[in-house]
Amino acid sequence: MATHWRLILNGKSAGNDAVRDAVVAMRAGGATLDVRVTWERGDAARYVDEAVDDGVHCVIAGGGDGSLGEVAAALAERHEDAATLPALAAMPLGTANDFATAATIPLDPHDALRLVADTPAHAIDMLRVEADGVRHWCINLASGGFGTEVTVETDDGLKKLLGGLAYLVTGIAKMGRIEPVAAHVHGEGVDWRGALIALGIGNGRQAGGGQLLCPDARIDDGLLDLTIIPELEGELATTVATLVREGRGAALERVGERGRMRAVTIEAQDGEIALNLDGEPVQARRFAIACVPARLRMHLPEHCPLLAPARLALR
Structure with a gap:
């Protein structure tokens, strides 16, 4: 079955040529990859809901830690369990990229998309904050x-x-x-x-x-x-x-x-x-x-330091 991805891109990165080139290259390789650009608060959540309704297999958060957190939160807030929700992935485009740095997610946009294609999604925890x-x-x-x-x-x-x-x-x-x-x-x-x-x-x-x-x-x-x-x-x-x-x-x-x-x-x-x-x-x-x-599933590098060693061995 062909996979369908959706990139939710922070509006600050909309003019990034490297992102555009990466998307074009993945489409040329056969990937079905749609792009949505956020403009104001609430857009990411709306695009996540749209992706779920459209049967998208993976939602990619393009931006910094805030953009990743916003997309992940929108997925976690839904009533479906992780197995039926789209997987999550990150295209790090922020200033600090703290999560991506700790997880060793590639900072190059094309490499970040290749990670989605080349690795399975892994169950990850989320913090629920009241x-x-x-x-x-x-x-x-x-x-x-x-x-x-x-x-x-x-x-x-x-x-x-x-x-x-x-x-x-x-x-x-x-x-x-x-x-x-x-x-x-x-x-x-x-x-x-x-x-x-x-x-x-x-x-x-x-x-x-x-x-x-x-x-x-x-x-x-x-x-x-x-x-x-x-x-x-x-x-x-x-x-x-x-x-x-x-x-x-x-x-x-x-x-x-x-x-x-x-x-x-x-x-x-x-x-x-x-x-x-x-x-x-x-x-x-x-x-x-x-x-x-195990609230969500996420595409992470093969030897991601944030994953427990025992679980890495099972991949």
Whole structure:
């Protein structure tokens, strides 16, 4: 049976010649590949619904982490199970491409499409996030504290000029004015209260232009990875500089609290907390986050680091 793909392309990338060439090449090779371009909020969800109705086999998110998260969320929100939904794929075209980098998805548009043709779709988890009773979905990472502020405040013009380095520049500029967030974080085996400067709840591993907040996370283990970086008097500037500059897991082990669980709750102790969900900032007093196992299927590289080794062997 012939396969039918649909590329949902972020409007910012509509004039990308490499994308156009990749689509033309795949069509010349026999692929049925339609393209839809987003213009405003809600377009991606509408195009996903249209793809399901049209019997599309794979929906490809063309854009950055936010575009991938929007398409993945629209798929996850539907009532069908993963086996009957279109598979998901990514064409990384953003500034940071944090999910694609951690998953080793090719950044070249043609190679990203070849990945869809050459690899089977693999079951992946999604994070279901209830923010003061409003449901959201997250494919990569929910991050809070310093990392969220950096991502939200990085200027679009700076991102165009410097790429992922823009997050580093913004982060260094903020180091002298970091305000810790008071929170209660609790779940299986974790009951933490205090002031934090960074928080990561991972399906994926990194966010904010390379900040490696959940270095051991797997996208198919049915569990979320939690990292808390507490306020550290005296060591604060050094610690944050290390995280922003290098994003090393070793720094997390030195200063952070980490755990792995099926669900976690974050409650603000004063006002609201902002979490960045795949690039989308959400503010709430209470976040209830659960890992939903095998919610979608996704085309990933053969030796993707985000897949559990035992499951890789079964492919």
